[in-house]
Amino acid sequence: MSRKVVVTGLGAITPIGENVQETWKNALKGVSGVHALTQDWVEKYDLPVRIGATSPKPSEDVVSRVQAKRLDPSGQLSVAAAREAWTDAGFSGADADTSDELDPTRVGVAFGTGIGGVWTLLDAWDTLVEKGPRRVKPMTVPMLMPNGNASSVSMEFKARACAITPVSACASGTEAFFQGLNLIRSGKADVVIVGGAESAIHPMTIAAFNSMQALSRRNDDPEHASRPFDIDRDGFVMGEGAGAIVLESEEHARGRGARIYAELAGAGLSADAHHITAPATGDEGGPARALREAMVSGDIDPADIKHVNAHATSTPVGDVPEAGALRAAFGSAVDDMAVSATKSMTGHLLGGSGAVEGVLTVLALTERMAPCTINLDNQDPKIDLDVVTTARELRPGDMVAISNSFGFGGHNSVAAFRSL
Amino acid sequence: MASKDEILAGLAEIVNEETGLETEAVQLEKSFTEDLDIDSISMMTIVVNAEEKFDVTIPDEEVKNLKTVEDAVNFIDNAQG
Numbered sequence: 001m002s003r004k005v006v007v008t009g010l011g012a013i014t015p016i017g018e019n020v021q022e023t024w025k026n027a028l029k030g031v032s033g034v035h036a037l038t039q040d041w042v043e044k045y046d047l048p049v050r051i052g053a054t055s056p057k058p059s060e061d062v063v064s065r066v067q068a069k070r071l072d073p074s075g076q077l078s079v080a081a082a083r084e085a086w087t088d089a090g091f092s093g094a095d096a097d098t099s100d101e102l103d104p105t106r107v108g109v110a111f112g113t114g115i116g117g118v119w120t121l122l123d124a125w126d127t128l129v130e131k132g133p134r135r136v137k138p139m140t141v142p143m144l145m146p147n148g149n150a151s152s153v154s155m156e157f158k159a160r161a162c163a164i165t166p167v168s169a170c171a172s173g174t175e176a177f178f179q180g181l182n183l184i185r186s187g188k189a190d191v192v193i194v195g196g197a198e199s200a201i202h203p204m205t206i207a208a209f210n211s212m213q214a215l216s217r218r219n220d221d222p223e224h225a226s227r228p229f230d231i232d233r234d235g236f237v238m239g240e241g242a243g244a245i246v247l248e249s250e251e252h253a254r255g256r257g258a259r260i261y262a263e264l265a266g267a268g269l270s271a272d273a274h275h276i277t278a279p280a281t282g283d284e285g286g287p288a289r290a291l292r293e294a295m296v297s298g299d300i301d302p303a304d305i306k307h308v309n310a311h312a313t314s315t316p317v318g319d320v321p322e323a324g325a326l327r328a329a330f331g332s333a334v335d336d337m338a339v340s341a342t343k344s345m346t347g348h349l350l351g352g353s354g355a356v357e358g359v360l361t362v363l364a365l366t367e368r369m370a371p372c373t374i375n376l377d378n379q380d381p382k383i384d385l386d387v388v389t390t391a392r393e394l395r396p397g398d399m400v401a402i403s404n405s406f407g408f409g410g411h412n413s414v415a416a417f418r419s420l
Numbered sequence: 421m422a423s424k425d426e427i428l429a430g431l432a433e434i435v436n437e438e439t440g441l442e443t444e445a446v447q448l449e450k451s452f453t454e455d456l457d458i459d460s461i462s463m464m465t466i467v468v469n470a471e472e473k474f475d476v477t478i479p480d481e482e483v484k485n486l487k488t489v490e491d492a493v494n495f496i497d498n499a500q501g
Binding site: 066069131134135137138142 | 437438439440461464465468471472477
């Protein structure tokens with residue numbers, strides 16, 4: 001019998017809230033975090049996309065001024081979300097070294113990112129071009145490396161079991177849950193801080209995503225730009241932020257008397273090996289296989305699943321195959337699932353999205369509320385799902401809620417949480 | 421051209437920015453590694469920022485000789501000339 005893995009701490013810093021509580025409150029109210037970008041580079045480069053969902057900066061109490069200089073913005077968000085999750089988990093000390101109930105060599109980190117320190121990389125390039133090689137900061141490499149976030153979280157909390165970095169584009173955050181689950185099940189760790197972060201709203205990334213026709217150009221109406229499942233969706237909106245969850249073996253959590261939110265019952269992972277950006281479809285497509293694997297992994301009957309936090313980015317090509325994958329994997333049980341697309345409010349946090357959506361999925365279970373999908377004025381007839389437009393109460397009783405993430409490169413990851 | 425006092429004050433600001441140490445802690449006789457607990461990567465950041473602030477060049481092979489704050493102040497003072 002493999003070890004049960006439970007959720008004992010939540011953290012988030014998102015375009016709709018500087019912490020979990022505020023993010024959750026706004027996700028139930030249907031608040032949009034999307035706004036017009038006012039940075040000078042928007043005009044300077046005459047960007048075709050002028051909207052985004054930026055996140056608040058971590059406060060200096062959480063990430064000090066000196067620490068901030070040594071962390072890429074995505075690293076700062078990672079540490080902030082992880083700190084909230086750590087505090088929420090109720091450990092006795094500020095890190096594993098100072099918490100009597102923890103063995104630091106049994107505490108791990110799995111923290112994903114889609115792109116890594118893109119701001120650091122491009123700032124360093126600008127410095128090189130403008131001022132020459134001597135002015136490129138010595139901290140550039142540790143700040144830009146994609147494993148920097150996992151490493152920073154590990155250093156912050158003295159987590160010495162391992163610090164791994166799932167890098168699977170927009171599936172990274174949810175893949176971190178998969179990795180964390182397996183680290184605990186396999187006996188490698190008792191506690192794993194899992195999560196994901198992204199801070200990549202930069203003129204170059206906007207230009208690049210725009211070139212592939214992935215972004216909404218609803219510049220004159222930012223709040224309505226992210227509209228997953230709606231017939232008039234025209235692309236995703238770039239967001240930034242981070243989410244973090246403390247995972248723990250049930251035995252370890254009960255042993256220290258921790259408050260337990262839910263069980264991370266199962267997780268699925270697959271690769272399409274199909275197309276670099278277009279999702280695979282059909283019964284044997286990667287998304288459907290990842291969904292089924294999560295069910296097997298958690299010994300879950302599709303009839304138990306009552307809520308889905310969909311990947312649903314609001315792109316014309318992405319949303320329909322997800323609906324198809326859910327039906328391919330679950331059959332008619334899908335009709336009894338309340339589906340939320342929270343990217344309608346947060347925008348798309350890329351490597352952070354799965355982590356934040358995992359936090360929202362756990363809260364949907366504990367608070368028995370499915371969060372909003374805003375801007376769904378006319379549901380695409382090709383999407384045969386029960387999409388939650390205004391926050392809806394979920395019935396009492398045992399249930400499972402899942403969170404999907406699919407990334408460029410054909411990466412698919414699914415996390416399945418069970419109420420306790 | 422900055423005076424030695426101005427160089428010390430400027431250096432203290434750079435060290436504060438990089439490490440959070442109070443500027444008053446940055447005194448002439450202090451050793452960067454022993455007293456101020458500055459690691460090699462922070463030292464290189466301080467050197468790069470000092471080069472920019474005082475418009476001097478501090479060659480990499482020279483950095484290991486800058487053991488104390490006074491060594492750095494003297495080097496920058498000479499380099500300005």
